[in-house]
Amino acid sequence: MLTVALPKGALLIDSIKLLQAVGLDFSAFLDSGSRLLQIQDPTGIAKALLVRAQDVPVYVEYGQAQLGIVGYDVLREKTSQVAHLADLRFGKCRMSVAVRDSSPYRSSLELPPHGRVASKFIHCAREHFNNLDLPVEIIPLYGSVELGPITGMSEAIVDLVSTGRTLKENGLIEIDILFESTARLIAHPLSYRLNTYELRHWVEQLQALTLSAV
């Protein structure tokens, strides 16, 4: 059966709406109190796995899901072997460098060499500073990255910014944008090539919807 990996969190509602538009209903995941990790579409055509955003490319790479929806930020950070099929245009945000408002730094290159940068996205952060030839120490954190500069542990952070409210509330400002991110449709490359479970039919429908929304 066609299996779609869906990300918990910010992208879930729009992902479910998009799939409903092509006739696949996974809205049961939105019932409050539901602890289900996998459900079947009422028509019995497909099922969906509800997983952490970072795990979506894993399930797709290993072929446990033929399709997945996940933010471009996750794809950049994990560099999984999956086929990128469509920019779904929702879930807009950006990967940015931010510092304390009161700091003297106003671009990545002004940061002190051998300074510290806290991030949940250590691969993206390292790549950014390597490209600038600026040696910095990346401090891997799992949450509340804004505490890095607040406590003085790091000069800067690399983090995902959508409205900018969290930065503002914590006295931080963005000084550089690494890239813009949106939700992406990804597929297991082999399943896509072999058209397993009529995969191409579903992908074409989703691509058509996405293009028409431009």
Add this chain to the structure above:
Amino acid sequence: MLTVALPKGALLIDSIKLLQAVGLDFSAFLDSGSRLLQIQDPTGIAKALLVRAQDVPVYVEYGQAQLGIVGYDVLREKTSQVAHLADLRFGKCRMSVAVRDSSPYRSSLELPPHGRVASKFIHCAREHFNNLDLPVEIIPLYGSVELGPITGMSEAIVDLVSTGRTLKENGLIEIDILFESTARLIAHPLSYRLNTYELRHWVEQLQALTLSAV
């Protein structure tokens, strides 16, 4: 000012109770709806940072907090340069290998060579299977690791088990225990040696409480 890093989640309430018993009150973190990441004890002696469990050793290693409370599982996984000062005896759980109830495997060594093991604790998992000389592929996941065997992506998981309810609900059984875990008191080694902010006084009080509770 003495700074203590406290872990969000399961260990928080007991951590706060323990610190209250030595006169440091950080119960403001328990107010529902509080989004505060750092607070000061009402007496003004100390402050606390509320961070992800995995981030506690990071703040302590970099000296942004002189003291921290965190599970032994996190210390085993991250191998941070921090001083381990006391077993606080709460937050008991174990790091286990689990498989599907219906699978033929009843110990780690019975797993097929080059099989797959999904885990959030990839360092612990790799160490366990290396010690057994059993080559397996570790699949890093961020959440809902039990989906690994359920979807057929992996033969086994390595995960933290406390009551065993999640395993049972998902048709999984434990077949091996890597180690037992409890909450630990950790310190920044240099601050401890230099007795910064009377650190040794607080550590001795916490150690005395912990020993008397045996």
